[in-house]
Amino acid sequence: MGRAPCCDKANVKKGLWSTEEDAKLKSYIEQHGIGGSWISLPKKIGLRRCGKSCRLRWLNYLRPNLKHGEYSEEEDEIICRLYLTIGSRWSLISTQLPGRTDNDIKNYWNTRLKKKLLGKQQKHHRQARRATAPQQEVKIRENGILVQLPPSEAHRSASPGMADSHGETSGSSSGFPSELDEILRFDSAAPQGLDYLYEARGMAEESSGTSTPEEESTNWDEMIPFMYPDWVHGGQEIFTMQ
DNA sequence: AAAAGATGCAACCGCAAGGGA
DNA sequence: ATCCCTTGCGGTTGCATCTTT
Incomplete structure (x- = not known):
């Protein structure tokens, strides 16, 4: 049999x-709210659209304050x-960016931010090679996650507190959903600013010997221990999701 | 100017979770 | 406990636009 379709695909x-x-959609929702269900909404207002499509359109485009x-x-930043911490949980990430939708953030990450990061990292990488970065002791756990031991203190001592690469101070975690509050609590110990991310990636490539800038297939999960060594203690992550 | 390729974004799809019957 | 329906999510696709050749 299979799953019943959520709407009449043909119509x-x-x-x-x-x-x-x-x-039509905007004025109806502004006057009546979503009312019953998304699935029944398009019929009510005479739209030949799937309820899911209406919901998506409202959430991603028509909703106020976007x-x-x-x-x-x-x-x-x-x-x-958050991506490095919790992965591709875009809806959760979007709760920290007022006016941005999960879809918007996902697109932005996939099409632009990833490239932006890698571009800056490559620039840094070239500089780092000239400056001969100190060797990092690296161990690989059984599950394949890379763990850097011991954690380098250099970055934190160079950039203490919450000041980012622009000399500004990031917002506090107060008012965040509890799950993110837990995550962002580590920010006080984590190196700050995108510059650190670029630097960490450069260091990781140095230590792993993979230095071809053109190799863009980054396993960001494996990068977490390099990005935030403090999140790993004695071979055990102090923060895990799920 | 036109074709080809690259890019960015909107929207779709399928699955899982949540909740009520 | 199970089924069914709806909602929410993340991955993927399609297409319009921009850039390069």
Whole structure:
């Protein structure tokens, strides 16, 4: 049998939304709220759209107070830090970026931020090679996660506290959802700023011997111990998800 | 100017979780 | 406990636009 479709595929329009459809959906929700269910909503307002599609359109585009412009450095940093901590849990990450949607952040990460990071890292990498970075002792655990021991103190002593690479201070974790509060608590000990991420990646490549800048298949999960050595103690992560 | 390739974003798809019957 | 329905999520795709040749 299989799963029943959520809507009548044959009579449902797909693709980009017209301004008329947007207007219908927006005005209805502004007047009545979502009301019953998303699935019944398109019928109520005479839209030939799937309920899921309406929901997505509202959440990602029509909802008030959404930002559509460029991302700030601070937003970049938040995304990077959370991605390296909790992975691709975009909805959770989006709770820390008011006005940004999970879809928006996901797209931004996949299409731009990743490249931006790698680009800066490559620049740093070239500088690092000239400066001969100190050797890091690296062990590999059975599960394949790279663990750096002992944690280097150099970065923290050079950039204590929450000051980021622009000399600003990142916001406190107060008011965050409890799960993120737990995560961001480690920020007080973690090296700050995107510069550290670029530097850490460079160091990791140095120690692993993979130095071809063109190799872009980055396993970000494996990078976490390099990015934030303090999150690993004696071969055990002090923070784990799930 | 036109074709080809690259990029960015909106939207779709399928699955899992949550909740009510 | 189980089923069914709805919602929410993350991965992926499609397509419009931009850039390069």
